[in-house]
Amino acid sequence: MGKRGRACVVVLGDLGRSPRMQYHALSLARQASLEVDIVAYGGSEPHSAVIENESIHIHTMIQWQKYSHSLPKIFYPLMLLLKPIIQFVILLWFLCFKVPHPDAFIVQNPPSVPTLVAVKWASSLRKSAFIVDWHNFGYTLLGLSVGRSSPFVSIYHWFEKHYGQMANGSLCVTRAMQHELAQNWGIRATVLYDQPPEFFCPTSLQEKHKLFCRLNRYLCHPLGVRDCVTATTTGIGADDQNETLFTTLVDTDILLKPNRPALVVSSTSWTPDEDFGILLEAAVMYDRRVAALLDENDSADEGVLWKEISGGKQYLYPRLLFIITGSADLGVCLHTSSSGLDLPMKVVDMFGCGLPVCAVSYSCIDELVKVEKNGLLFSSSSELADELLMLFRGFPNECDALKSLKNGALETGSSARWATEWEEHAKPLISEVISRNLN
Secondary structure, X not given: OOOOOEEEEEEEEEHHHOHHHHHHHHHHHHOOOOXXXXXXXXXXXXXXXXXXXXXXXXXXXXXXXXXXXXOOHHHHXXXXXXXXXXXXXXXXXXXXXXXXXXXXXXXXXXXXXXXXXXXXXXXXXXXXEEEEEEOOOHHXXXXXXXXXXXXXXXXXXXXXXXXXOXXXXXXXXXXXXXXXXXXXXXXXXXXXXXXXXXXXXXXXXXXXXXXXXXXXXXXXXXXXXXXXXXXXXXXXXXXOOOEXXXXXXXXXXXXXXXOOOEEEEOXXXXXXXXXXXXXXXXXXXXXXXXXHHOOOOOOOOOOHHXXXXXXXOOOOOOOEEEEOOOOXXXXXXXXXXXXXXXXXXXXXXXXXXXXXXXXXXXXOHHHOOOEXXXXXXXXXXXXXXXXXXXXXXXXXXXXXXXXXXXHHHHHHHHHOOHHHHHHHHHHHHHHHHHHHHHO
C-alpha cells in the first residue's frame, strides 16, 4: 500500500472560530483520504467531528499576548511591527519542524501578515504546494482599525498581493472576489462557496423544548425592568420542564404556544464591520410602530396588555425576543464586509437550519441572500423595522411572507452542502496542485 498523502491547514487565529478551515480539514481527511495537520491558536473548542477524527492532528501555537492595550499609544506603531515578527518566527517553527512533511499547505487569508510569508517560506523549504483560501482582504480589515490612508495599510497590501501571487493555487468565497483577484491582483482563483455541513439542520420541536427548558432560569429571572418576557412568565419556574416561554408539554405532546413571542437571532464576530446599533434602533422602531398600530401609548405597557397576553390572547403583531445566537424564527445579519467582496458565514449556517434572514445590503450579498426567496435586504434601521413589521404581522399562524421565506431558506440549505461543494470545486484544485508539485 502506498504512503498516505498529507496536508497542513494553517490558521493564524482561534481554530474554534474558524469553521471554514475546520470543514476543509474534515473534507481533506474524509473525501481526499489525507492525513491532516492543523496549525492554529487555541481558545474556542473546535467541532467534535474535528476532534474525534483520527486522521486530523491539531498543533496549538502559543498566542501573541496583547500587551499593547496596557502600553501608551506612542508604542502602538512599534507593536504593529513587533507582533508580526514574533508571530512569523513561531509559525515558521511549527510549519518547518513541528508538523510532518505535508504535500500541501492550505492557509486562511486574512490575516495575511505574517501568515502568507511564513507559509510561502515553509512551502519552499519543504518543497510542498502552497494554497491560499481567500476569505477577505487583510489590508481592508487593517484599514478599519488604523485608517485606510495609513502607510501600514499600503505595506500590508503589498505583502498580501506579492505573496498571494506566489501561491500554487487559490480558492475564494465569492465570484466578486474571484473577479477582483483576476483583474487587479493577477491571481486566478476557484470559487468555493461556504455551505452548511451536514450537522446544521432545522431544530425539532423536542430539541426546542429542551433548549428553552434550559434557558428558563435566564428568561424567567427578573431583569430589574418590566419587559415582555418576565412580565408573562410569572407562572413558569426556573427549573420547569413542562412549560417555557415558547412551548408547553401537554400529556406527552409538546406544543408551540400560539401567543409566544417571535424569536430573532443574530450571531456576531464582534468586528468593526458589524453595526449592532442598526438592530437596536430597529427594535425600538418596531416597538413604537406596533404601539401606534395597536393604538397603545406604549407597546411595553405593564398593565392590561401583558395580562391579556399572559391569558393567551394573541395580537396582530407579536412581542420580539432578540437572542445573539441560537434557534429562532428569523435571523438578522449585520455584516457589511470590509472589502465588500466576502459573504457572512453566519447566514450560510442559518440557511442550513432553515432560518430565513434579513441582511444588511452590500455589493455581493445577493450571491447568497435571494430577495423574497430566502431573505430580505435592508440599508437602515428604519428599513429593518419595516421588514420586521411585514414579516411578523399575524405571527405565528398567519404570517405568510415569513413562511414563504422559511420555505426558501429550507430549500437553499438542503440544495447544497459543504461536502458536495468541496468535492466539486476544492478537491480537483487541491489534487491538481499537489500532483503538479510532486512532478
